[in-house]
Amino acid sequence: MSAMIECEGVSKAFGGVIANNEITLEVPEGRITGLIGPNGSGKTTLFNSIVGYHPIDAGSIKFEGREISDLRVQQIARLGLLRTFQQTRIYSKMNCVDNMLISVPHRTQTYRAMFSKYPPEVTERAEDLLEFVGLYEKRFLISGNLSFGQQKLLEFAMALMNEPKLLLLDEPTAGINPTLINGLIDRLRRATSELGVTLFVIEHNMPVIMGLADNIYCLANGRLLAHGPPEKIQNDQRVINAYLGAHYYLDSD
């Protein structure tokens, strides 16, 4: 089992706010890794740093052993490292199938391919993936008219369409109703087990992430607080303090 992402001492500050302070972590291949932490602890900043959304101040980020901290967003995406957004982002005036079709991998696209049509197997894969997330019947609807939860599922399906090696998911279950959440978790697991996509997931829903991830990192105030399997994190006093506030724990004790 090799590490897909290796962050080494990654720091990022916005003015006086140190969002990430020397974070070192690893995302192993073929697994689901979780990233938790209170609001403002620097989780999304770390995601943004990894996908090249902004330059980092110090440290190194390696993807499959290759330094990517100096690459731009599109180049990193073409390597097979993709992210979804906390505020769902889809192409809202296009229908679901078109959203899927344009999400095909662009790794080796030539100028000629810009003017080509999609072969039937690509359309078929798009429809299969839409069925995978349960949107097949709505595939011809304008995606912006779907409910928020459905848009999230669509964004997830679009990411899978891109055949990424690694997918960073920023709060995949936020805003989704409890029934759908179970379906989504099932899809996430199967994306890893059946489609071979490594996942790195930010999540606030503790039962979800504890059940989903093999391995969890916890951030607080821009620093790495704890790291380990779910059971260990669950019982880690520092994590409980960070999430609930130390006084809360003391009061109830």
Added chain:
Amino acid sequence: MNTRLRRTLPFAGLVFAGIAAPFLFPDYTFQFTVLWVMILFALTWDILGGQMGYNSLGNIAFFGVGMYICAVVQIGLYYDVAQYTASYGAVKVEFTADQYFTGLAVGLIAAGLGAMVFSVILGWVVFGLRGPYFAIGTLGVALSAGELTGAWDYVGGGGGIALPIYPGEPDDRSLFFYVLSFTLTIILFFLLRWIYLGRFGLAANAIRDDEEKAEGMGIHTMRYKTVGWAIAAFFLGISGALFGNMIGFIEPLEVAFPTVTFGLFMVVMCLLGGRGTLWGPVIGATLFHTFKEVTWIYLLGWQWVALGALIVVSVVFFQQGIVGWVKEKWPEKFGIAVDDRALAETDPDLDEAPSQRLRRQTEAAQ
């Protein structure tokens, strides 16, 4: 009537109307020629403005650049351009028929390619701008292109250039330019129809809806923008060359770089017909041009007011344009509907079938 026939019918109708028009109404050939140029304006503007959401106010620059390149080539092939322009048409220079057609053919191609190169260089500079900044930046380019040309003596400065005279009858001449304009616009129309159906169309719409997301998904956004603009510039350049020759005399501000007339008309025509659709620009341009010509004849003195009113009404009450409105009113006609059949056929083992196929595909791909 089967669907295939029903789908081809509008396209056949457009081509047929184009062929029949100068024979049915020979007196209006010049008007029809301008109409095709207007349709071309709207179609080219819509590539970036409608499909990609990049509202350029300076596309008219490619029209003017093409016009001047063609003129210089036409003259330069046989005479010294500086000498020719310095005389301001006072010296009568005769071009033989052979010289005229050779010069025009070479000039048209040079105009298209020259405008295209200009657009690629310009795109490299202005595609960093977004939203209103892009609009104003491109507007500045078009305005300054006109002013700069006016100050350039080699191409006649503000005095302009008298172009070689068509060697033949006036009726033949107008038909000649009609055929060229019509052919050019129809080629563009079918080219756009073809590329909008494929990956280009989807990528353009993706850039329009959320460019940051498109970048995040690895789409070569810069490449699509550059190529889209280059196509627009190529056709605008050739149309400028044709238009200049049809008018016979070109000068920078009113004919070659008419930023506040043609330059804005192309935007208005797209908005009126429905931006981001294939037929919207065609319908918008036809209506706009007809309206404009009718008011110029029957409402003379108030024609600009009438035109302004049309623009205000279309922008305030009809933002999605005619085609956009129809699409919104009858979405199911455009296939925007829940797939009832699939919903009814949903088999209880929903998850198994597609995922097995997916896994097979993934294994095959590896």
